[in-house]
Amino acid sequence: MAIIPVYEPYLGGNISLYVNECLTTGWISSRGAFISRFEKAFAEYVGAPQATSVANGTVALHLALDALGIGIGDEVIVPSFTYIASVNTILQTGATPIYVDSLEDTLQVDPQAIRNAITPRTRAVMAVHLYGHPCDMDAISTLCRDHDLLLVEDCAEGFGTRWKGQHVGTFGDVATFSFFGNKTITTGEGGMVLARSADVMDKCRRLKSQGVSPTREYWHDILAYNYRMTNIQAAIGLAQIEIADSLLARKKAIAQSYKQALAGLPLRTHDPVGPVDHSFWMCSILVDDHVQRDPLRKHLAECQIETRPFFPPAHLMPHCRANVTLPAAESISTRGINLPSYPGLTSEQSERICGSITSFFRQNLI
Numbered sequence: 500m501a502i503i504p505v506y507e508p509y510l511g512g513n514i515s516l517y518v519n520e521c522l523t524t525g526w527i528s529s530r531g532a533f534i535s536r537f538e539k540a541f542a543e544y545v546g547a548p549q550a551t552s553v554a555n556g557t558v559a560l561h562l563a564l565d566a567l568g569i570g571i572g573d574e575v576i577v578p579s580f581t582y583i584a585s586v587n588t589i590l591q592t593g594a595t596p597i598y599v600d601s602l603e604d605t606l607q608v609d610p611q612a613i614r615n616a617i618t619p620r621t622r623a624v625m626a627v628h629l630y631g632h633p634c635d636m637d638a639i640s641t642l643c644r645d646h647d648l649l650l651v652e653d654c655a656e657g658f659g660t661r662w663k664g665q666h667v668g669t670f671g672d673v674a675t676f677s678f679f680g681n682k683t684i685t686t687g688e689g690g691m692v693l694a695r696s697a698d699v700m701d702k703c704r705r706l707k708s709q710g711v712s713p714t715r716e717y718w719h720d721i722l723a724y725n726y727r728m729t730n731i732q733a734a735i736g737l738a739q740i741e742i743a744d745s746l747l748a749r750k751k752a753i754a755q756s757y758k759q760a761l762a763g764l765p766l767r768t769h770d771p772v773g774p775v776d777h778s779f780w781m782c783s784i785l786v787d788d789h790v791q792r793d794p795l796r797k798h799l800a801e802c803q804i805e806t807r808p809f810f811p812p813a814h815l816m817p818h819c820r821a822n823v824t825l826p827a828a829e830s831i832s833t834r835g836i837n838l839p840s841y842p843g844l845t846s847e848q849s850e851r852i853c854g855s856i857t858s859f860f861r862q863n864l865i
């Protein structure tokens with residue numbers, strides 16, 4: 500039986516046509532027509548005025564934080580239950596991540612916990628839309644306004660995700676996306692930065708390209724980076740944006756079929772809660788009893804089904820450890836499994852997966 504991977508990119512549409520155009524015209528580096536075409540198409544898709552492309556989702560976050568002037572002495576509130584890049588990029592600016600707990604039902608950061616963590620040093624809140632579900636953007640936008648805090652949205656897992664019909668990434672002062680190979684749309688490696696203010700956007704554009712002066716050649720007046728995306732990546736990205744709606748529809752249908760087939764088992768699926776569009780970057784389950792999580796994953800691996808465990812909380816990791824107890828984050832992370840979630844998953848494959856999960860619980864519970 501063939502292995503069912505947890506993810507694989509769907510490389511259809513105009514992808515070969517566009518990439519070949521880069522090769523035949525010679526525009527393979529970070530200049531070329533696909534860069535601005537992809538940026539424009541992306542901004543239009545999410546409903547943002549502008550977007551600037553970068554090399555990956557991690558440097559997107561670092562660039563966004565740096566463009567806001569976040570650094571030494573600042574505190575940035577972030578959920579501990581997130582991918583490590585959210586935390587590492589805060590540390591890379593010299594700022595201090597302040598970990599807060601998440602909500603059991605949505606898996607997103609708890610707005611009340613953010614409020615409780617605010618100190619005179621708090622500069623920003625980083626909202627991470629995990630696994631395709633949005634954070635509560637009413638509560639978070641309000642508290643940022645009340646306390647005059649910057650809002651950073653890590654939307655790496657939130658392409659196609661909406662809160663009250665509005666795409667994530669358009670609520671914050673800055674927002675970032677990732678186009679890694681297993682993200683909802685991919686460019687191989689790649690990322691995007693959005694900014695509410697035109698000044699911050701300009702700063703991002705300068706910082707990502709060595710801080711070169713707009714008026715004087717090879718004159719650099721700020722400490723900056725090379726975080727640019729290539730034209731080939733952008734060519735792939737443009738082709739992906741063109742088929743994004745069908746990729747999202749397919750992923751939603753997969754999530755629906757998992758929900759139906761797994762009903763009644765001692766687990767829950769990661770369902771949308773509230774006025775949201777869940778994009779199901781990853782279709783996830785949480786087992787009721789955490790001791791069953793690893794044996795279930797082992798059983799699925801034996802059935803040639805690849806899965807992923809939920810992220811361990813950042814506050815427990817050696818290089819960014821903090822002496823706090825975050826009960827929801829700690830519990831969620833030991834119970835969660837990401838199931839195969841790629842758009843090309845067939846209904847036969849999803850039946851095989853659900854059959855294997857069901858047989859695990861039958862064997863164990865009788």
Ligand SMILES: *Cc1c(COP(=O)(O)O)cnc(C)c1O
Pocket residue numbers: 555556557558581582584585627653655656677678679688689690
């Ligand atoms: C994937 C991801 C990133 C980083 O993106 P890369 O493109 O892999 O650097 C950041 N934050 C979250 C939540 C992610 O899932």
